[in-house]
Structure formats: structure tokens, C-alpha cells
Amino acid sequence: KNQVEQSPQSLIILEGKNCTLQCNYTVSPFSNLRWYKQDTGRGPVSLTIMTFSENTKSNGRYTATLDADTKQSSLHITASQLSDSASYICVVIFRYNNNDMRFGAGTRLTVKP
């Protein structure tokens, strides 16, 4: 069983609407949780990095939240744009090893006009 589970697997929304993507993890102990955006045919780009002591981090229209007690994170996208169409990947890093990462399978978001 993957230690990082993302939901939904895919999502279609209309331009201008908000949406929330979920990430549940069992990785423990962890040092930080990251959200990446990956456009088709390109490498992932970092959106947010949160340490275990942070519970929210914003990057423009993207806001990530973290509940370390329930081991859940969410990525909220406000006022979606067509360019938000991409895969969003949640990554959890073990506390003692920066390269011991667990990747979620990603959520494929499609924003339609």
C-alpha cells in the first residue's frame, strides 16, 4: 500500500471555480510535505513546502494545509485558470533523510472554459 494516497485521481472543473485536492499519508516521522505541479510533458514544479510544524502555506492562488495529527494535507486552488490544468503531486519526506521521499500518484486536474 502506498504511503501517500491522493484523491481524487482526476477532477474536471470550470474556469473560475475553486477546488481542493487531498493527500493522506502514513509516512512517519516526516520532515516536510511538498506539493508539485506537473504540466504535460514537463518536469514537476514546486508549489509549496511545509515542515511538520506548519499548518498552512500559500503561493498565489494555491494554498496548502497540513494537519500532522490526522496526517492529511490539502491543496486548495482558488479562481482556477485554464493554465491550472496539470497533475498535482504530493510528496512526503522522511525526517532524517532528505532523499527518502514518498510520492503520491497525483491528481489530474482539467480546467474547462
Next chain:
Amino acid sequence: KAGVTQTPRYLIKTRGQQVTLSCSPISGHRSVSWYQQTPGQGLQFLFEYFSETQRNKGNFPGRFSGRQFSNSRSEMNVSTLELGDSALYLCASSLGQEIGSPLHFGNGTRLTVT
């Protein structure tokens, strides 16, 4: 500042051949890590190099190997290719000196094994 550059962008090989992929990190970044991305398995960590030394290794067979040069550029080699090696291979660079160093990914090399 130029981003992470991976070459070639696309590659087609046949089973049994070997392949070498190249990654040039962001200037000043000493850590380079490699990942395999497939639709079925998602992103998986292959290995990481820091100052020419392999610092961490994922759970891949010995057919997958890498190295890093003194200018931090890195190469990844896959020998005796199998059909299942078809994937997008991503490289990422970071300063690598502390937990939480952000990773900067290249756009990957799409390898197709026929």
C-alpha cells in the same frame, strides 16, 4: 539563471541495448537526483549524487547506475534495457545541504524501449 537541462528529450531503444541520459543542474547546485516516472508506478526515486558521490539509492536493480562529474553534471546509465524501462526519466537538482532543500526538476527524457 538557467534551469535544469536534460538531454536528449526523447530516445527510442530496443531491448538489450544500453542508454545514457544526461543532466546539467542549476549553476551552484551540488546535488543531483534521478527519478523514474511511469503511469502505473508514478514517480520513483532512483539515486542521488552529491559532490561526485552517490549519497542515496532507491530500490532499483543494478542495471541502473549513475555518476556525477566535478562540475556537478550527472549521467544515468541503464544497461540491458527491458520493455518495462520505458518511462519518463527526470533529474532534479538542489543545493543539497539541508533537509528541505527545494528540488528543481528538468523536463525529463522520454525513453521508449521496443
